[in-house]
Amino acid sequence: MRNATRRPPHASLRRRAVTQPPAPPAGYATWLAALKTRIREARLHAALAVNSELIGLYWQIGRDIRERQAVHGWGAKVVDRLAADLRAEFPDSRGFSSANLRYMRAFAVAWPDPAILQRVVGKLPWGQNITLLAVKDPAVRLWYAEAALEHGWSRPVLATQAHARQGKALTNFARVLPPEASDLAQQVLKDPHQFDFLTLRQAAHERDVERALIARVKDLLLEFGKGFSFIVSQHHLEVGGQDFYVDLLFYHRKLRCLIAVDLKTGPFQPEHAGKMNFYLAARDDRDRELGDNPSIGLILCRERNRGVVEYALRGVDTPIGVARYGLMLADALPAQLAEALPSPQELEPGMLLDAGGDDA
Numbered sequence: 001m002r003n004a005t006r007r008p009p010h011a012s013l014r015r016r017a018v019t020q021p022p023a024p025p026a027g028y029a030t031w032l033a034a035l036k037t038r039i040r041e042a043r044l045h046a047a048l049a050v051n052s053e054l055i056g057l058y059w060q061i062g063r064d065i066r067e068r069q070a071v072h073g074w075g076a077k078v079v080d081r082l083a084a085d086l087r088a089e090f091p092d093s094r095g096f097s098s099a100n101l102r103y104m105r106a107f108a109v110a111w112p113d114p115a116i117l118q119r120v121v122g123k124l125p126w127g128q129n130i131t132l133l134a135v136k137d138p139a140v141r142l143w144y145a146e147a148a149l150e151h152g153w154s155r156p157v158l159a160t161q162a163h164a165r166q167g168k169a170l171t172n173f174a175r176v177l178p179p180e181a182s183d184l185a186q187q188v189l190k191d192p193h194q195f196d197f198l199t200l201r202q203a204a205h206e207r208d209v210e211r212a213l214i215a216r217v218k219d220l221l222l223e224f225g226k227g228f229s230f231i232v233s234q235h236h237l238e239v240g241g242q243d244f245y246v247d248l249l250f251y252h253r254k255l256r257c258l259i260a261v262d263l264k265t266g267p268f269q270p271e272h273a274g275k276m277n278f279y280l281a282a283r284d285d286r287d288r289e290l291g292d293n294p295s296i297g298l299i300l301c302r303e304r305n306r307g308v309v310e311y312a313l314r315g316v317d318t319p320i321g322v323a324r325y326g327l328m329l330a331d332a333l334p335a336q337l338a339e340a341l342p343s344p345q346e347l348e349p350g351m352l353l354d355a356g357g358d359d360a
Contacts, residue, residue, distance in 0.1 A: 106133050206264060261300060295318075
């Protein structure tokens with residue numbers, strides 16, 4: 001038998017030495033980070049510029065349609081003909097439907113001043129601008145547009161009638177805070193708060209609502225408004241050897257104070273004001289930072305009676321507001337959808353966070 005000779009391993013099977021990339025030169029990491037930031041900013045500016053040009057074009061088309069109808073007596077049917085002609089010329093564009101052309105005309109009517117177009121609404125996406133057309137009062141519409149630009153409000157947020165809710169919480173601020181502080185604090189709180197980004201059952205407890213809000217803290221802050229920063233849930237207070245907990249704790253930059261939030265799943269009761277007064281007194285006495293204004297309490301409940309709230313706050317010297325909040329109730333959904341939702345016992349923080357929430 002002929003002796004077998006070992007063949008050399010195939011070249012592709014040879015182990016190749018792993019070479020490490022050379023170390024970057026001094027200052028490279030800092031330069032790379034700055035370069036990434038510039039690229040992101042350039043992309044953002046380019047996107048904003050494209051959006052601004054598009055909104056400006058839509059405004060001009062809408063203005064032209066309106067002027068020709070008013071001056072030359074063109075009828076409403078010209079919009080349908082224009083839509084057909086533009087779609088034939090630009091088949092890849094979806095923005096020239098008859099409905100969208102009518103939105104363009106309404107847009108030009110709603111914002112006749114080109115300065116507002118350049119300063120505010122030209123910077124908003126077209127979808128937000130369409131939503132704003134439902135607001136008939138020009139001053140209120142401008143308020144929404146500026147708020148959407150400043151806070152990044154989406155179309156669903158714009159549809160929640162935030163203007164009508166702003167500053168509507170029942171408070172004792174005018175009596176217990178200086179005038180310059182009470183006016184701002186009053187405007188910060190709204191009533192009711194819309195937590196319809198949550199879907200819970202009617203039987204959900206306060207802790208269930210709190211956990212769900214923490215899991216959607218970005219939506220929560222968006223609903224509360226600009227200036228709110230989330231600090232912690234279940235803020236611990238120890239008084240006389242006993243433990244007490246504030247449901248949610250925020251800091252407001254403009255007010256320069258902490259805002260303690262107590263969640264209630266039922267109607268407001270007078271004892272809720274006494275409990276919040278205790279929280280605020282203990283917190284400010286023990287933990288108030290130098291330069292902070294007195295803490296403010298916000299009691300969020302499903303229902304409240306104006307008379308009961310006013311009497312409950314009359315003898316309280318700490319600043320407290322009472323407002324309602326609304327949820328999307330699973331009990332009102334079709335049975336097949338409601339059955340897919342977790343029960344209050346299943347609403348554990350880990351489950352909510354795994355479902356795509358934000359860890360606070």
